[in-house]
Amino acid sequence: MSPKVALQYLLPHRLLSAGMRALMHWRWTPWKNAVIRVMTRLYAIDVSEAANPDPAAYPHFNAFFTRALREGARPFDPEPATLLMPADGRISQAGPIRAGCIFQAKGHDYSAAELLGDAAAAVPYADGRFATVYLSPRDYHRVHIPLAGRLRETVHVPGRLFSVAPFTAAAVPRLFARNERLVCHFDTALGPVALVMVGALLVSGVETVWGGVEIPPYGHGIRTRDYRGHQPPIELARGAEMARFNMGSTVIVLLPPGVELAPGLAPGAAVRLGQRLAQRS
Numbered sequence: 001m002s003p004k005v006a007l008q009y010l011l012p013h014r015l016l017s018a019g020m021r022a023l024m025h026w027r028w029t030p031w032k033n034a035v036i037r038v039m040t041r042l043y044a045i046d047v048s049e050a051a052n053p054d055p056a057a058y059p060h061f062n063a064f065f066t067r068a069l070r071e072g073a074r075p076f077d078p079e080p081a082t083l084l085m086p087a088d089g090r091i092s093q094a095g096p097i098r099a100g101c102i103f104q105a106k107g108h109d110y111s112a113a114e115l116l117g118d119a120a121a122a123v124p125y126a127d128g129r130f131a132t133v134y135l136s137p138r139d140y141h142r143v144h145i146p147l148a149g150r151l152r153e154t155v156h157v158p159g160r161l162f163s164v165a166p167f168t169a170a171a172v173p174r175l176f177a178r179n180e181r182l183v184c185h186f187d188t189a190l191g192p193v194a195l196v197m198v199g200a201l202l203v204s205g206v207e208t209v210w211g212g213v214e215i216p217p218y219g220h221g222i223r224t225r226d227y228r229g230h231q232p233p234i235e236l237a238r239g240a241e242m243a244r245f246n247m248g249s250t251v252i253v254l255l256p257p258g259v260e261l262a263p264g265l266a267p268g269a270a271v272r273l274g275q276r277l278a279q280r281s
Helices: 003-009 013-024 029-042 061-065 112-116 119-125
Strands: 089-096 101-105 108-111 129-134 142-144 149-157 181-188 191-198 205-208 212-215 223-226 241-246 250-255 259-261 276-280
Touching: 013 061, 029 061, 089 101, 089 250, 101 112, 101 129, 108 112, 112 119, 112 181, 112 191, 112 250, 119 191, 129 259, 129 276, 149 212, 181 205, 181 241, 191 241
Parallel strands: none
Antiparallel strands: 089 129, 101 108, 129 250, 142 241, 149 181, 149 223, 181 191, 191 250, 205 212, 205 241, 259 276
16 A cells, blocks of 8 residues: 555544635635636646636635536537536546446445445445546536436435545545445436535535535534425436535446446546436436
8 A cells, every 4th residue: 555545544534624625715815816826727727618717706715616617618418318427527437336336446346335325225226337427626516417306315424534536546445435425316217316425535525506515514423314395396407506516526426227328438538517428228
């Protein structure tokens, strides 16, 4: 194990992430402008895609980091029956869920049950498909629903906050089932679909369009929120924004049997919101 991976087992994950969150929300103009300028250059961020392309207009770095896109910046796959890629980023892994297990990296997998924090919730995905999308600092950091759905429940699963960068995914067993995460369950025309917003070291904030900031606070036990009786029902159209990372991380999509992933979703492949993720088989 490399030293930079081994060190992560010792670091105070939540304390470091809380400190970074405070810095990224600091409104002191010289600080936030300097951080935006450095990050834009370092990661070659294309600000022309933003709804507001002026970096100085954002009140703090996190507002810039979670910036909205201008109209038309991410055209959706034109076939209305297809499922859409939920975010910009790179494919970490994608493929079949075999015997309830999800492939993480060579030598590592984990179960859908432990990812979702509920064995019963994992049953519909036993022979389904999954896609894990890693969002780097340069990417658009809002997550959109792949197909129209009605929110059934969310499950906040507590955990660690290891980095989710590729080198960590290759080294830390069951990484995505160990990190703090918010599981979002939807009922769709295909059946149940889950999107899992995975927190990570220094970049652990998650908020949803229906509930606002969900993480932090960090959890000390599994917390479930049932939205089936919500009035009006929380229904999202295909491709609608559902959540965002306050700083970046990874989103995992779980799909039931009856769909096939789009070709070309190999590990490391660059993907963009709105391109084809899957279609009915």
